[in-house]
Amino acid sequence: MEQFEYTLETFIEGFGWLAPLLFVLLHLLRPLLFLPVILVCVIGGLVFGFWEGALLSFIGLSLMSLVSYLLVNKFPKFRKKMSDLKNRMFSDRKISVGQVMILRIMPFVHFHLLSLYLMEMTKTRKEYMYYSMLGLIAPAIIYTAFGEAITEFPWYVSLTLFLVLALAYVVIGKMNQVRLNVGLTNPKKRP
Known part of the structure; x- marks a missing residue:
């Protein structure tokens, strides 16, 4: 790992002031290169600092x-592919913006699938970008700061972290369901 880190730093430092631009470009090319978000963020922490x-x-x-x-x-073909993936993974499941934000922290949840959920929950591109950017703060910070440590945790610590995030996901879902149920009941229609 140290050799890889040194080689990567030398490679990126060779680009000088273009290095940050190339790193942002790496984020854009990440899906085509089949790189997980966590890996790219960890590289950013190693090369550029926290x-x-x-x-x-x-x-x-x-x-x-x-x-x-x-x-x-x-x-439309891309949207259909993403909708098919959504239906396979989360068929008939409504999730809240808060749950999308929790899922964004989980390392191997499909980035574009979560983006599709946000698109369906929002009305405009501006609103979508607001919630999307809000949901990207935590992963950018957590993966950059703790990405290397997370990948080196013992299996039981990684499992515990995953279970805590899963529990937060479920609790936010239940709170959202209660809010929706309360909002759907109309007190005027009671007998």
């Missing part, structure tokens, strides 16, 4: 969210 790495990851992920929005709205 603050700059987190900021660059946030910018790259935000631009990727915009690209997702444009792909889904400009290419």
